[in-house]
Amino acid sequence: MHARNNAVGRSRPRRSRLQSSGCCLPFHDCALYEPAAGVACRMEAAESKCGSEIWQQRIGPRFMGWLQLPIRKHSSAVAWLLGLAGLLGGCASFSPDAGMAVVADATGATIQKDVVAVRTSEDADAVDISVKALLRNTLNVEAAIQVALLNNKGLQAAFNELGLAEADLVGQSLPPNPVFSVSRIAGNGGSEIERQVVGDILALVTLPFRSEIARERFRGAQLRAVLEVLRTAAETRRAYYRAVGANELVGVLTDAKSSAEVIAELAEKLGQTGSMNKLDQAREQVFYAEITADLASARQDAASSRERLARSMGLWDGNLNFKIPSRLPSLPQRPRSLPFIEVDAVSHRIDLQIAGIELDALAKSLSLTQASRFVTLLDVAGIDRKTHDPESAPFRERGFDIQFQIPIFDGGEVRVRQALETYNQAFNRLTEKAVNVRSEARDAYRNYRSLYDIAGHYQREVLPLRKVIADETELRFGAMQIDVFAVLLEVRQRIASQRAATEARRDFWLATANLQTAVNGGGSGDAGGEGRVTAVASTTSAN
Template structure:
């Protein structure tokens, strides 16, 4: 262990003179008024990011007035059918997990203020008596090394606070992305329920007709079973979709932070129509590298580590330097008083540890952070490219169903109706075509849902806020569903 080297000097001075070291320590007390808390607890950066990237308002609820204002805005939004934008706004005002993230930001500001203050001096007083002699000593001790490195530590603390602000902004974007995913899944489930309700009615009519024809001997058991199994499968499918819709709705309610009487949210029965043109993002990699919040956080971490490395190198040989101002009063047995003033210095001698270990640790930590930042930058560019390709491909697939598959299915259905009216085909051929049309409609709904989810992922890839709710990896094959309708 490093040894403490103690130097004590107590020169006699004239009454009224003050040691420079003690005056320097006392002056540090007045510097504490320089560090103050911000009026918004750092929320300005969060509000700026939310306003610029997702065009939404945020609030950190700290008073009863804040809570009432947020609750009033939420209730006003819930009176109408929720859109994806209004759902995101409700979550940003009502989700308590997000408010906890804002509390973390406020705590980070307290660390900033604490690290920006000069070190508190220590005052001690002692009284020793014996054999008629009395000695009273007073000391005020200050950490000179901490005071000398205060500008470096304050700058590091400010960068850490900036990092905390971006982390709060990232949590805001993450919640918005999760709400968008849950919203599109819940609305898509509602649209599928409407489709399968119609399919169930058709299948039920077919099963009843098949049963009557079977009773008259006009339909064999094989054809009867085919129509009945279609009805049974459609009924089971509808029950599954209803369960998915309930779970998706509850997931959305949790993200919105709603409870009690506010859970009766109104959702659309159909997904939004596709935009007329997809986004064109020729500079998507540059946009992602510029705007991604997690990349900005990594840059700040690297800058803070660079300053920490400089501070470690500057203070490698001296890890402790205390200066004490001393005022000593002594009364001898004869009653003659005399007074002494001086100072005391304590510091460590780097005999065994010259700071090489701390410098090496700081350097390797900096190098590690630099490599991780480089890796993240590479990954961000790749994620942006991949998200844009998925976005374009899902747009093309969903558009293909809207422009090609569904119109053709409509023509086939109309032609089959004409042939049935002229008795060129029987009812079972007509119902077989109806099954295939239902399968195509279902595939089109799911393709449209995948597009809106892909658009949300694209926004996340550019702005940040990923890593929340994982997108489902098990996507059903729309082509197989379109051609999977049974027939005779």
């Protein structure tokens, strides 16, 4: 629909049809500020003065009164409108650190590590110095994680995404630019010059609420950056324990190969003297061959595990000669007692907090969509026209032009339905995630305690008994009370026990890493469906 009103000279203007029809409601009656059922449109106190509070307390009533100003005051009203847009846009600015302060604080509180967004050459030099200082010594797991958080380029890309999210926030917080147009028509000695300033009033009215939704999504982007930090730390922790465990297994198999080689040589000599038949001799030879193959496989696995650790830490070129221990850490004296593991997981999981923030943003988007369902276009233009006629004196006309859409065929039901279903989808996913988080926490803690008991059983029971058996076997063989076949059997069993004990200890430390991700987040499946929900919600709110 198109409404237009022009006033000639200083004559008293007529009320526009839009005004006389009662469409210019007081600001507090506007349905835009009525939240959807069960959804509160709120802003933080520190931020409200930059948007909705200024609008509601100072600007909103003046704006609605502006539509009812006499036409002779319209030029000043247009200037006031431009000043209003500048005031609202003045609150949108970039932060000095692109939101990294929240990421750094959360990382320090969760895993006690430092993170840095490398944006300048000075930052890169400082990170390089810190990484080289850490790599000079043999890495423990905490040092390896710190190297990864400083040096992993994939993590830096996640910080770049945070910067993009802040740019989106600032963009959503800016008022729409006014459109200025000038037209000139001349003929028969006369001319007419018309100037217009057009503003998108609907976008201006909804600006505080769109800004609030953008702030919610930016907070979600900050938490996604924290989640990426935790995921990088968890991957590095697991890669470290796998690499050190592979080193220890190589050591076990190297010792086993030495023992198997001695036994194979003994079997060959016994075969030459006729004391061992070909069948038994072949069995010992194949045992040595199998141990040799296992050692080669273990060395390859150790090299691959080391490369995975190097990738997690973002190392290349001259930094690949880092040192890691040859043995896994000993088991702790006692396992952690976590009787409230489910509560801790629900209150600390970053991915659950992200889903909650996204749900809150979708609720506000739904409220905005419901409020603006009937109005998708509202443009107001201030008009100044100057006419030169050779047969009469020049004269000037001032007025305004209003354009809005009549919801005859599309009453906004499609947009409301899309927003509602998107909100319900996010709510159900949040509920599902809360259920899964509890289950993952229970399972991770149960696995942690079970593997601690298994590894402790090998350390306290199996390996000491194997040592007793080895010592007694050696004594009896030296006293010629047992034959070589008993010695060969004992060596095989001892190697198998040592290998199983090493793998059990490695699995325990991996379970420790998984327990931390179950409580804090950072596992492989934490992202869930937030990306799809955010994309749908952005499309809905944009419409």
